[in-house]
Amino acid sequence: MEFTTWDIARNLLLAAPLTLLLSAIAFAGGGLVGLLLLVVRIGPCKWASNCVMLYVELFQSTPLLLQLFLVYFGLPMLGIEVSAWVAASVCLTLYASAYLTDIWRGSVDAIPRGQWDGSASLGLHYISQLRLVILPQATRMAIPPTVGFLVQLVKSTALASILGYHELVRTAQILTNATFQPFLIFGLVALIYFAICYPLTSLSRDLERRLAQK
Amino acid sequence: MAFQLDFGALLQYLGLFLEGTAVTLGLTAVASFLGISIGIAGAAALRTRCAACRNLVKTYVELIRNTPFIVQMFFIFFGLPSIGFRLTALQAAALAMTINLAAYAIEIIRAGLEAVPAGQAEAGRSMGLRPALIFILILLPQAFANVYPALVGQITITMLESAVVSQIAVVDLTHVADFIQSRNFRSFETYLVITIIYLVLAVMMRRLLAHAGRGLFAGRAR
Numbered sequence: 001m002e003f004t005t006w007d008i009a010r011n012l013l014l015a016a017p018l019t020l021l022l023s024a025i026a027f028a029g030g031g032l033v034g035l036l037l038l039v040v041r042i043g044p045c046k047w048a049s050n051c052v053m054l055y056v057e058l059f060q061s062t063p064l065l066l067q068l069f070l071v072y073f074g075l076p077m078l079g080i081e082v083s084a085w086v087a088a089s090v091c092l093t094l095y096a097s098a099y100l101t102d103i104w105r106g107s108v109d110a111i112p113r114g115q116w117d118g119s120a121s122l123g124l125h126y127i128s129q130l131r132l133v134i135l136p137q138a139t140r141m142a143i144p145p146t147v148g149f150l151v152q153l154v155k156s157t158a159l160a161s162i163l164g165y166h167e168l169v170r171t172a173q174i175l176t177n178a179t180f181q182p183f184l185i186f187g188l189v190a191l192i193y194f195a196i197c198y199p200l201t202s203l204s205r206d207l208e209r210r211l212a213q214k
Numbered sequence: 215m216a217f218q219l220d221f222g223a224l225l226q227y228l229g230l231f232l233e234g235t236a237v238t239l240g241l242t243a244v245a246s247f248l249g250i251s252i253g254i255a256g257a258a259a260l261r262t263r264c265a266a267c268r269n270l271v272k273t274y275v276e277l278i279r280n281t282p283f284i285v286q287m288f289f290i291f292f293g294l295p296s297i298g299f300r301l302t303a304l305q306a307a308a309l310a311m312t313i314n315l316a317a318y319a320i321e322i323i324r325a326g327l328e329a330v331p332a333g334q335a336e337a338g339r340s341m342g343l344r345p346a347l348i349f350i351l352i353l354l355p356q357a358f359a360n361v362y363p364a365l366v367g368q369i370t371i372t373m374l375e376s377a378v379v380s381q382i383a384v385v386d387l388t389h390v391a392d393f394i395q396s397r398n399f400r401s402f403e404t405y406l407v408i409t410i411i412y413l414v415l416a417v418m419m420r421r422l423l424a425h426a427g428r429g430l431f432a433g434r435a436r
Contacts, residue, residue, distance in 0.1 A: 058413070061370075061374070061412075061413050061416040061417060062374065062409050062412050062413050062416070063374045063375065063376075063377035063378075063388070063409075063412055064374075064375075064377075065377040065378055065380075065388060066377060066388065066391075066405055066408060066409040066412065067409070069391075069401070069405040070402065070405050070406060070409060073401035073402045073405060074402050077402055151279075151280065155280075155281070155282040155283070156282070158282035158284045158285060159282075159284065159378065161284070162378075162381060169282070169284060169285060169288070172285075172288070173288075176292060181296070182288070182289075182292035182293045182295075182296060183289075183292075183293035183294070183296045183297060184293075185293075186285060186288045186289040186292060186293045187289060187293065189285050190277075190281045190285050190286070190289060193280065193281045193282060193285060194276075194277065194280045194281055197280035197281070198276060198280045201276070201279065201280055
């Protein structure tokens, strides 16, 4: 069977949604877990806060590829058989949660101490302080770096190919084996990633600029 | 199902662990040296009056920063031979890591240069220094002092990302893990040990480089 350039491009474009899907799952899951971790990280319990700090440090100081292997080979030892797809989703969710917690903590730290004291003097409890006073202000600051991290996350999903999940890079490898046109195929893959990531990068930069002007 | 962790089976591979660590650190050192050198050149080009040079550097930075490292590496290792540019796996890995780090280094050094007060360059001009000398003697040392922590962070990230080079059969730390687990089927233990080695390397690297930075930029760093 002959592959035309259009066949290659079409197959790659069909794989791109799977890259996007994995990114979306990791981002949504990571955001949720990250928010919970954030509440603990900036909370009053020193011990729990240090645990979250360690969690963040572990994810930021080890290769994502090995994190993926540990989840992929580790979960079956606990008696949970996982597919490449589940392992990648779980691992990237945890990975994203560590980075997002760290980014968001930075935004919360940038809120003046007086905001905490002021809301406490109104008799607000810790969770109400966060929900009504601190987080609404921190969110504005957190959006540009969060969008920036999304770019990193989209690029990170490429490693799921090594576990065998059929996203862009895995599809490219299969196409290369069938057609022997690696220059064209990996060039196209790079362009597709660029088309996904560059708008996000620009958006993040614009948001940051707008925030700085305020 | 009761599962017993067994790390004892890994001891016999100590030599391989050390070799893998050497390859990972060696690649990181080469990529850091070359990447930061290109970073300096790129950041300098961004300050010239040549619009074409500036656009070229900007395009390069955006292309690299918005595509995954593994795709860049596959393109170099699998794609370039078809246009007659053939590299060994180790060369391809070093080239990919260099190209990747260089793009981030350009951005970091550019930011460092922008943070140097304009009066510094003006003072240099008033002393009759040539622009090249102003850049090398006055601006660059201050820029490095400004962004040294960011550069250390980027070098560490490059070291951790280099785990991917095992996929083109470079015998780095991760490749050693792949090899061992294919022999003893103790995947989890093997990868856990290797992950801990990476963790120790990353923490030590940050500490050592931060320590070196304190000596290098004593009195300069803000």
